[in-house]
Amino acid sequence: MTYSPRTYRITVSTLFFMAGLCFSSWASRIATIQQSLGLNEAGLGAVLFALPVGLMLSLPLSGWAVSKIGSRKVLAASLTLYGLMLVCLGLANSVTLLIVCLIFFGMASNAVNISVNTQAVATENLYPKPIMASFHGLWSLAGFVGAGIGTFMIGNNVATLTHFLIIGGIVLVAVGICWAFLHDDNGKSERGPAFVKPDKFLITLGAIAFCSMIIEGAMFDWSTIYFKKIVGAEKGWIGAGYTAGMCAMASGRFVADWFSHKFGLKRTLQISGLLSLSGCMIAVIFPILIPAMLGFLLIGAGISSVVPMVYSAAGKSETMQPGPAIAAVSTISFTGFLIGPPMIGFIAEASNLKISFLFLAAMAVCVIVFTTRAKI
Template sequence: MTNNETHTLMKSRIAISAIFFCYGLIFSSWAARIPTVQEKFDLSETELGTLLLMLPIGSFISLPLAGLLVAKWNSKLITQIAINLYLISLLLIGLSNNVYLLAFVLFFFGMMGNMVNIAINTQAVTLEKNYGRNIMASFHGMWSLAGFAGATIGAYMIGTDVLLKYHYAIVVVAGVIAAWISFNWLLKNDQEEGEEKPVFALPDKGLILLGVIAFCSMMAEGTMFDWSGVYFRKVVNAPEKWIGLGYTAFMISMAGTRFLADNFTKKYGIKNVIRVSGLFTVSGLLLSILFPYFITSIIGFFIVGIGVSSVIPLVFSAAGRTKTMSSGVALASISTMGFFGFLLGPPLIGFLAGWMNLQLSFSFIALMGLAVVILAGKIKTD
């Protein structure tokens, strides 16, 4: 590989990383202010769960459309369109003045989020092939760093009583600038000659196993994103200006640990790392449920962040090495299954909280961590 080729790949890697960061910042900016939305519209946990259900519905509706558009044109164009519309939808969330309008906007928000997810992961898969080595974890690490940034900014905005629309306007302006600069270096061709790029393909048993693991882990991750602030307000009874600290602790540990995933896997193997990750998820959630106090809950959420951090990059890496189908198709399948878990977890917690209470509903997510532990033992990639 020549110096020019290496330089070009590096610029593309930076550009794709920037889009992942924007993607994560947009979603985390929304997630960090969910308690604000609940308070603004005076929603119960069940009503909030119903509202949050609009995101996975939008995502589900967009799946065939996103696949068709990426296959017909290319992931660069779809990334450009989707990230801009995703930013606009975030701004519209802040401007929504009634719950029905907000529900429609969240439906659109879910659609655009999945569009970005599919398009930018297609870019990442293609670049990984060009590099000839696994770099997927670094992209997901950037998404996690953005989550930490969004959580920190959100906590500050809540603590200083900044209105939602002003908070989101700042994020949108920053996102537009970063995204438009990055567009110049996204990959123009994301397909090998004659290769199709379906968004979803029916995987074999090994890939189904990886998909279920991704689903369970991302269900826990999505719940932490959407319900951390509410948990600290309703269960922990944290002071208003500190309700974002649990979410921040979760994001710090997830972002930091994700960059270490490849080294740990090289030393201990994917099966062991995923199994231990599930144990961290279970133990962190149990600590927060059994001892719902300020310090113990922060520690618990920090531990959960460690638990969910490595699972998705490692599952993606294992799926990319499958011999039964192209790595791009396999990764698209696993990504879709995991993303559904990410979006379905939060509304499910809302329904369970309405039936029981929010504290007990988190025990369901602990069961998802336990499922990861059990299923990891069946992986046959080491």
């Protein structure tokens, strides 16, 4: 059955929000789980590595599954698994169980990412202007909501399992309601086979996202450390850079579609790189609270539109089906998200943290250069 574009948009938006709520709920209770299992920082870091392992394991499988059985079925199954694995994380009473659950949680997360973006591309094709970034904006908004719910649960001494049962239940209900209103693609596509070597266009898109994701990963993991050690912020302000960046990232995604429609994809990505470059340079040259906050605000604005714009373009590939095309670009870009934070650590150890942020500025320059040379 076919529905109106608005119905599809509301449905896909809801599931983007559920995916963000699921992940942020887990993130909000990491410290609680660390304490309950008696993990030190090194132990926690080792355990958390299970999440990207699961993500990487599922990358090729997710694209194949979307092409064979359709993004609708994959999205419903993977988001259901995502909610169930969140509950399992609340049940995990040993490090071994936690690692196993995190691997499956990561696998489900990536399958949701590929399939929901494939649904988003199909929905965007029904509109005369871009809408992809707004979907990702709802994922970011869900991050704030999930963090707020987590803070409330912790403040009221609600057990982690109870918290995760509530969120998991909401996710499962949402899947049940939205199932009938998703694009019923059944894995059928007229745009090429499921598996072919990504062409130059997709590789270039992946390279643009790779550089931007290095910046994004570093901002997530190193912003508070930068404000503590370089900016010298007081205890209550060490999270100011992270907050500024996240707020700008979420807000930027709600205006990126309008900007892209008005000025084009190439100009949008070029300006995104320029904003990230400016933010990195301000944070390095003026390591003072207010200028540094402005710098991280610009970084957040710069990285906000890159991934959704790149996914949107990949989903319109003429050589690969949308699911595998998005999976190919996601594989390249996610590698940047993984290697970014440790690279910052290595550079900081060899020199200092300010120099490492100049490396992020270089990645922003690469976003501009790759975009300028790309035929998009």
